Structures are given as C-alpha cells and as structure tokens.
Amino acid sequence: MAQMWITMGPQHPMTHGLWTLRVKVDGETVVDTEPELGYIHRGVEKICEARDFTQITPYCDRLCYVSAMTWAHSYIYSAENLLEVEVPERAEYVRLIATEIQRVTSHLMWLGAYSPDIGNLTIFTWCLRDREMFIDLMQELGGSRLHYNFPRVGGVKRDLPIGFAQRCRAKIALFLERLKEYEMLLDESTVFLVRTQGVGLASAEAMVNAGVTGPNLRAAGVNYDVRWAHPYSVYDELDWNPSVEKPSSSKGADCYDRYRVRMEEMVHSCEMVLEALDKIPGGAESHYSPGDEMIQSKAPLRAPAGSSGFHHYEDCRGESMFYLQGGGEGRGKHPYRVSIRSPMFITIPFVAKTMIGYKIADIPAIMGSFDPCIGETDR
C-alpha cells in the first residue's frame, strides 16, 4: 500500500509544545518517524555565560515552564558544587518541600494533557482544579504562580510563610482523596486500559542505553532514582522509596505502566512533604526573615578559572544535570560555560523510534506517556 509522510507539525495538539514529528505511514500503521526539535531554542546556555550566578536562576526557571522549581534547584546544586558552598539544614528541607510540591504539580499537568490525547477530556479540568491547590502553595513560597526564582546559591530566598504548614497539610489530605476519583475514571475504564496497555513498549536496558531515565525508566521495573543513587538534599533522612511499576510484558513498560508510576509518585511526593513539614529543623510554624543564616549561608560570588562543578538531579521527567565551568567574564563573576542536560532532549528521539509499528492513533498515547516538555528540550 502506498506509504506517505505526514508532518505532525510544530503546531499540533499531540506535541505538548513546539516540535515536529514526521511520520511515514502505511495506511494506519507507523513505519518510520523523524523528530525535528529546536523550534524554541532560546540559547539559554549562551545567555548564562553573560550573567552572574544569581541572575541565572530565573532563566533556569523558564527551561521547563511546568516544573520551574526542579530546574532552578538543579542549577543551584551544581552552582554550589562549583562555588563550594554549604547549605543550612532548614534550607535543604524548605527546598525539598518546594521541589516535591512542584513534582506533583508537574505530574498533574502531565495527566491533564495526556488524557485528552487519549480522548477523556474531563480529566483535564479535574487536574487543573487540583493543580490550582498546589500552585497556590507555590505562590505563597515563590511569589508568583509558575516561575519562582526561589533558590539562591547557599539557601533559599524566603522561608516557609506563616500558616503555610496548616494549608499544605489540608490541601494534601484533600488531594490524596481526589486521586481515588481519578483512578475510578481512568484505571477502572476498559477503554482507557485498552488504549494504553500493551502500547509503546520500551525495555529497561534499551531505555538506559538510550539515556531515558526517571519515571519512564521506573515504569520498566527498576527502582533506579537519582535521589537515592547520587543523594543530595535531605532525601536520605525521610522514610521514602521511589515508586516502581512491574512491567506488564517481557518487552518492557507500556503507557499504562508509565501512567501508574506517575500516579504513585504523586502519592509519594505528598507523603514526603508531610514528613518534611514534621521534621523541619526550627519547626514548620516559625518563619525566619530572608537572608537569615538559618535559611541562607554566605556564598562567594566568583569562581576561579579551570574550576568546574556538576550535579545529577532527579527532575520530574528524568535525570537533569548542569555542568558549570568557572572563570568567565567579570573576573569570574560569570560562568565560563554552562551545559544543561535535558532529559527530554534525549527521550524524544528514543520515543519517536518506539512508535514504529503502532497505529496513528497510538502516537499521542505513546508520546504523551513519556511526558515531553519542549521548553527544556530546546533550551
């Protein structure tokens, strides 16, 4: 039968952002794919070479605009490795709380965008409604809804606001009840299961070799997570283990497993936040003024030439990483080179290949299940 190239162009509901997927189609079956990235390449790495270390954080917020907090922290940890800065204990707890709330927000945004791809439009509004609760928490912490510029080299910009703990506990309690409703509409619906189970198979070793990590890898049955493999922050002091899903076929994880992993991960993140609120040194009710040594330690502003620092970080979509080299312009105030590892920049070409053999209608199901975020892909 004649095969034809279809361009699922930059502007397409399936792409969750601006990138093109050229698909060679034989009838309904996908025969070959060709991803095309770079539409919103803003050259963040070049811009960061002309900014100080504090000025870079707002740009890192805007890398993946759905999980700004995780990306800003990913940069800050590598900057602290470069500038050799110690972070006070309370600041690490505040960072953990902020990051885990952001992970729930990001996964909710993914679920809200993924289910209309498969056809269930109701979940979109439910997810935004529940995401609104967590966005309000982040607005208290960071000052605005999506981009916070919250972490500083050596600590955080502001402590937990007054009354934050009581609101956070109330919202998480309600959200954990609401998750059961999602499962009633998705897990217990044959049509959803039929569209996601057995679709988009990817085995663990193939994914690791191709550089795919995070929830997509944990869906294939291995509980590898950068938060315990290369520990940072205070994850090792919380009673926590990563959510892992037993793959449903010998050929690896399918879309349903990836969906299950993210639902589990939301629950784990909520429990982690509750535990962190109880264990935070100085108590969750107290509030230290900005710049207080409990939440921010003094940090040098210059990095000598030849020094370098990098840090692997568990982003909501995989393992993100910043590699900084010191000694840039302004006698070391600017970094010489900032290199950003975006998990989705590596995963999207892999997923494009995973689609071969499935139907056209499976393309959004498979691509959506890997949670692409194009802001971080194109940097």
Next chain:
Amino acid sequence: MATHPRAQPNFRNLFIKPFWMTLVTALRTLGRPIFGWGYHNKSEEMLDEHSKNRVSGSVMNDVSSHDYAADREGSDLYPNLWKPMTLMYPYERLEDLEPWLFVPGQYNGRIGVIWETCTACKLCVKICPNDCLHMSTELRVDILDGAEGENAGYGSNLEVGGWAAVEVSGAKEFQETRNPVTSHDAPIDEFRFGEVIDLSGDTATVRWNDTGGEDIVERGELLKADDQIISGRIDIGRCMFCGLCMEACHFTSFFMTNEYDGMSGFTRQELWFDAARTRVLIGEHQEVVDAELAKRATKERVKREKKAAKVKAEA
C-alpha cells in the same frame, strides 16, 4: 501488570464506574453536597492570624467571615461553599478570596519604587538579568556644601571614590549676560566634575571626567558633587518579575507590590513604566520607609557630632 486491583479491561469496567464518577462530580457542583463525601470541600482552617488582621479591614469583602475549603474557599458572590473552583475574575478577585497569597513583600507583582529615598546607586540596574531598568542620573553640586552661617557643615564632604567639582571660571558671568532666547551658542557648564582618587592632607588628586587626565588640586577649591537621579524607567515588557532588584536595593526604596493587573498596553512604549507608574502606596510600606529615613537621619547626626567634636578639638 496492573497494580490497581480493579484495573482489568473487562465488561464491568466498560462504563459503570466512569459514568458514576462523572455523575457524582456534576451533582457536587450544584451546591450543598447532596452526596456527602465529607472529605470533599470540608471546611478547613486556612486563614492564619497574620493575614486575618491584615485584611480584616477590607471594605470589598468581609474576608474573615468566610468559611474556607482546601480547594478554594467560598466567596461573597456565591455564598455556598461547594461550587466549581473557577474564579470569576473581574467579579471575584483572588486577593479577596485567598488573602494569604498576596502578603505585601512576598508577592512578585508590579514594581514599586520610592524615588525619594533612591540614592541612584544603580545596584538594581546592574542586577537585572534582562536589563529592564534604565536610570538616568546627573552629577550635581550639593548647595549645602559651601553653605556658611546657620546651616554650615550640613553638606557632605569629599570622599575617596566620590565625585568632586570645580567652578568653571567665568561661567557665572557668562550665565548672567546670556539671553537664552536670542543666544546662538549653548550654555557652558558651571562646574567641571571629576572623580576623587585620593585625599592626602589638604590636596586631592582628581581624574577629570571630560579629559580623563589626573591632577592634584587644592581641597579648598573642590566642591562635593553627587550623582543625583533624574528619571528612572522600567521596561515592564521585558521584566520577568524575578524580584532580584528588590533584594539588591540596600536602601529599601524598591518594592514589588501585590498588584497583578493593570500592566498592559498596546505598544511597547506603553510598557515603559516611568516614575509616575511605579508609585508605591507609601502607607502600605510606611514602617519600612520610616526605618530607612530614621537610619539616614542618625547617620547625618553622627556625622555632624563628629564634625562639631573636631571643630571643638581644634579650638
């Protein structure tokens, strides 16, 4: 394998549970929870004391009388607590419904500058990642410097790294005789400014701004000059509200108010906010402004006492 116990693609899951769940959600939005589910929209203690007395005086909305829920509290417009969460923006405002989100100083809203206490140190201009802050300043001689009589000694004195000025000879006479309407040549500057390199005894080495050359000048002739701010402009079209300028300002004259609307325009020029549009309600930040002015006053008093003590010591 499905870790969810009932997640199997069988006949029962074909439509029963999804239908039931959407029906329940629909009935829940109609008002008082007909179907209970106590956890849903349960009243929660969300308003902390700090926010309560801050907004208890609000005219628009008797905030403290609301009963709040975790997903969003009731509103005066739609009294019953259980309703869809959508905020009817122009008619319900988020700062009325959730006052704890808009604690002044913790919300990155419109930029507000108290131009009076701004000392044109340009720290904010330097820290801004997007270069949105443009400030034009001018070197001026402080008239209090050479003052004699009862306000002698009020002006500040020369410092290393500060600015100094020398009167241009003949400038005053030229100024009197020049008739600005008919004169063809431009007015000449009254002073010649330079940066003070070092002050040893009664002579000072100054690097002149116009020629860049350095020479040693008698301290007596030198007047203290200062970099005064003329106008400031913030390009809101470029600003990403990161709040670094607020943290960089040492003189607490830079605030981010909690206004989030009213910053729109049709052209890019309209998005250039001049001093008038970056006003801050002094009342809101009264205590902070008073603290700053008090700090400067004490610095001034200490300087004057030191000067008086020096004068008494010489006498």
Next chain:
Amino acid sequence: MADWLQLNDWLYDGLDSALNTALHGTPLADYAGFMALVLAATLACVSVLGVFMMGLGLILWIEPKLWARMMDRRGRTTDWRSLWVGEQGVTAGEWWNKVPYGLGRPIGALNRWLNKVMGNASKHPSVERVNNRSWHGAWWALPGFVQTIADGAKFLTKEHMPPTKADRLIYEISPFLIISSTVLIIGFMPFSSGIYAINPELSVLFALAIFGIAPLGVFFAGWSSNNKYTLIGGIRSAAQLTAYEIPLLITVLGVCVLSGSFNFIEIVNFQHSAGAWNFFLLPLGFGLFIITMIAEVERIPFDMPEAEAELVEGWWTEYGGMRWGLLFAAEYMRVWAACILCAVFFLGGWSAPFAGLMGNLGVVGVVWNDLIPGVVWTMLKSLFIFLIFVWARASLPRVRTDQILEFGWRYLLPLSVVQLVIAVILRLSFYDPAGLGSGSAWDGGSGFFWLVPLVVFVVSMAIFIVYSIDEDKDPPSRPYHVHTVEPAGTHVAGSVGGRQKIGNTGMR
C-alpha cells in the same frame, strides 16, 4: 390514544374548507383543494422543522452545561444581556422609540424589565465593582443559551477558503450531500400522532436509508480536501460507519418485527395499545441502538474520524464559514434525530409513561394522559436519551480505529442478530393479537397484563449484573487485539536503514 393536538388534521381540513368557501364561485374555485393541500403541507413541514430546531437549540445549550458540570466547572455563562449591551455598556440607544405608531413600546418595556432583573439596574454587590456587566444572569433565563445562536451567526461572517489543489466539484458538493440528507430525516420523524411532515407506509425504511447517505458525503469531504489528515479522517469514518450501519439496521429490524410494521406511527400505536414499551421487551436492542447511534454520529467513544489528538479536526478541517457551521449543525441534527428515533422505537414515542397507572388517579390522570400533548412527551424522552450521549462523552476516552471496527464486526453484529431472534420469538410465541386493544397483548395467556415484558426485562438485567460482577483474579485475555511488535530498543542509532531523506535535513 387520541392526542388533542392534531396539527395536521387542523391544517389540512381547516385550510381545505376555508379555501373552498373563500374561492367558491370565483374562477379559482376548482383549484381551491389543491392550493389548500400545498399550503397545509408547507405549514406542516414548517411546524415540524420549528419543533425540531427548538429541540436542537435546547440540546446545543444543555450539552456544554452538563458536560461542564461533569468537569467540575460552570460552562457557558454568557448572558442574554450581551445581545444588546456591548463592552463598557455600549448600546444602540433607545431605537424602539423610532418604530412608527408606537409599536416599539413593548420592546422598550421588555428591555427595561430585563435590565432591572439582569442588567445594569440589578443591585448586586459584586457587579458594581465592574461597571455593572452582570455575568451570571438569572438562572431561569438559561444563561449561555444565547452563545449558540451567536456562534451560529458568527459563521455567516467567516470566509469560505477552499484549499488550492482541492477537488473543487466534490469539495463543494459533499457538505450539501451531508446537510440535505440530515434535514431530510426530519421529514419522516413524527413528533406525535398529529404532528409529522409526511407519513409514508414504510417511513422507517425511508428514514434509515437517508440516515445512511451522510457517510458517503463524509468520505467525499475527506478525500476532496487535499489534506492528508482529512483523507485519514474520511477513510476512518467510512470504515466506522459501514461497520456500524449493519448492526443498527438489524436492531431496527428487530423492533419492526416486534411491532409488526415499518411505519413510525403504527409502531408507537402498537407499543401503546400492546401495553408495553419495546424498551422492556428488547433491552438488549435498546443498548445496541444507543451504541450504534453513538458510532453513527461519531461521538466520543467512537470519535476517531474527528480525533483532536492526531487529526486535529478530521474530515471537516478544510471547511470554513457557514459550510463548516452547517456541517457542525448537521452533526448535532443527526444526534437529535438519533435521540428522537430511539424515543420512538423504544420508549413509546408520544404515549405518556405509566399511562395505565396514572389513568385511574382522576384529574391528575386526565392531565397526564390527555391534556399534555404528545410532542412534549417525545421531546422529554429524546432529551433523556441525549443526556446519555453527553454522559458518555464526558466519561469515556476514544477507542482506537481498529478496535472500533473489531468491536463493531465481532461483538455488535452477532449481538444484533441474537436480538433479532429474540424479537422474532417474542412476536411469534408470546404475542396474542386479541389483547391488542385493551393493552394486554403481552400477558402470555395469564391474567397479569405485563407478564412477558417484566420477565424479559428482569432476565436481561440479571444477565447484565452477573456479567458486571467480574471477580476473576487473573485478567482475561484482552477482548480487543492489540497488535504489538518488537519494542524499538533494537534500533541502532543513526542506522539510516533505507530511510528516505526528507527535505533539507542539513546533512553536512
């Protein structure tokens, strides 16, 4: 059974006698009968179309409202007032004063009253904050209803841009093919015994035959728009509609066999006089009819031809302006026609529910059975069926195309044949024509007039519940083939493998 609102009889007899008396003795006298016939037929058609369009407006308003509530939001809240008050309160001024002979005064009064109730004059605390544009309107004024009318009118202003290399002739014909066949169905659908456009002997066959023309137009539209997405959409819809046409026809055949006739009105009369609705006799048929109708009108669970996720708009992407507007309206007309068909076939058209029971309640019974015209009952029942359609749209995701076809051929077709066999058995062995008049045609020989329907309904419900209680621990092999191939991990990076170069991919 006689429903007092016999609109057709009034029209035909009334006009006939009126014109004969009026034209008596004039040269046109002998044409009077013919003119009366033409005038009455047009008025009948206009009234039927009016009733149908009123229903269409209602469902176009109910769907977003209900669907929004299921999504935990409010849905449209545009208020009637926005018809005459623009932004910042701009209005056309008191234009009604200029209407001659004071005919505009009532419009002015109405305007003032509406303003007082819903507009500027209403004293709502929060509305004063925002120069008094009341957003929520009064609940009884159906807030949001006007949005559909405004959208419809908006399409008139949009430009019609056919794609350059489109197959112009077919591109222009196919929307009219779809729209005309959809409107034609209304002609055959009776709303009550007295309100119908035409009542041919085999009206059911006519209606369903016309219902089957639209898929042809859909396929033409998909092919002729010279767009890969619409081509895929068109082929998908052609496959899906053929796959679901046959089970639909067999289910309707079962109903006709049971009711003993191919005429809508006789089917409804049979249901009333036989004493039981077909819903109770053929519950499986009711379920099959709903599922096949959802697939016929391409709504959510079977929405692949217009799947937002990958085909963006499916086969009607390239249409703009009023063509797209009419296509959109035609889709909802087909939904509304499906609901009315379902009401007529299964829920006993214009007969009041619990007629017998309410009958012996004295005055209430009289109001219930006779005073309320049949049209109201038909509308209510089809509205109830429409709620099921919207409920499905809010709850279920899309089924993949090959799974739709597989479900259609492997599950629905056999089930519809089984349902036909049930109908034949019920008709032959359990039906005794003697009790037709007295409403006890289904008593199966015993005294209790409702025996057979009750037994059939209870047995079907029992089977349904037994099927639903699914406690088998290990998941059954999947009902639908999911074709899985080697996972892509075997792909070696960069292996071009006979990959055809696309455009300038910047090879160095």
Next chain:
Amino acid sequence: MGMKISSKANIAAAKSAVEAIKSRFDSVGVEVSSAQHASGHKRTYVSIACPPAHWLALAKWMRFDGGVNHCSMITGVHHPEGGPDKGWEVIAHLMRMPVVDQKPGKALVHDAAKLSGDDVPMEYEVVLTLPQTDTPVVPSVQSIWVGADWNEKETWDLVGIDFEGHEYMMRVLNPHDSPQGFHPLQKQHHLRYHGHNEMYDDAQGFMRLPVDVDKVK
C-alpha cells in the same frame, strides 16, 4: 531511615572502579582519579582525563566490562585562550546504573544500603582535551551508547566539535539552513544587548549600538 548509600560504600566503589580502569589503561596515558563533589553530601566520582585517540577504546571497555550503561551528557567547550595544548574540551558524563531487564510482573527493588560491588551507582567524568585547531575532531561513541547520539549532534551543532564516525550528523537545535561553520557557543560570538526597538526589525543590525551603551560605565 530512607534509602541511603553510605559514603563508605561510595568511596569503596569509586576506588575499585579507578583500580579497574587504571590497571587496563594506565600505560596508555589515561589519568584516572576519584574526585569529590565540593558541597552537599560530598559524593566521590571517577574523573578520567583521556587523550582523544584512546577515547573509543576506553568507552568500549567501560560499556562492556565496566558496566557503565548510561551516557548522561557530552559537553563541548571552546578555549580560545587556553594555551597551545588546550583549545577545545569534550567532557562526557557517564553513569553506571544497576538496571536490568525485568520479566513481566517482576520488579527489581534495590535496597540502597545493601548495594555492593558493581551495583553501587557511580558517576564518571571523562575529559578529552584537544589542542588549538580550527577543526576539532573527537571519535564518536554513538555506536556504544544510543544516548550519546543526540548529545553529539547537539555538541557539533552548538560548539562545532566534529565527531568522526558519527552517522547522520545534522543540526538539531539551530535551524537546518544556518550557515556552515556557524556554531553559537564558540567564544568569538558575543552577546549584545538588544534595545527594545531593534529586537525584532533589524535583521542586518544596522541600528547596532556600541556594546556598552546602556551599561553603567
């Protein structure tokens, strides 16, 4: 408490990894050492300085014998003033992950405290230094780690370091028709402040202002 790899296990794993590589590659001029992060938990990682010629051999050994199964990132850095022997740098970050394919219905749940030997996750940093040259070339490891494929494409696209043996090299982040030899992250391209009016409508840059026009002098 939570999942915690003790720093003792971390140091031991790093040392054994360093010994393994040193024994195999020491004679060839590959310096291997275990370095330590400066802040946070101060984890140790394996830092390798490898001459570009031996990079392919080292990569093959690490992948198939060293158990390094994940290529995290490949970065290119341009050092115009780095002296004659340090013109370009390629830094590859690799990781050893305890990940094995699972049979359906089975999951491999590591307990961090009980991991030992090759199962302890380890970070590797391989630095390849190239002398001052106009055409920097490094052997490509695309065939060893699929993850390195698009990393190398990006490095060539942005920094201009070519990867010999890389099939189907193409521009991924820059537009496909950007001129030959234009690699934005090279140091000769400087950022300049675009005034608001020239941001969009001045493609040729006729309204270009001096570099430090608005800056504080």
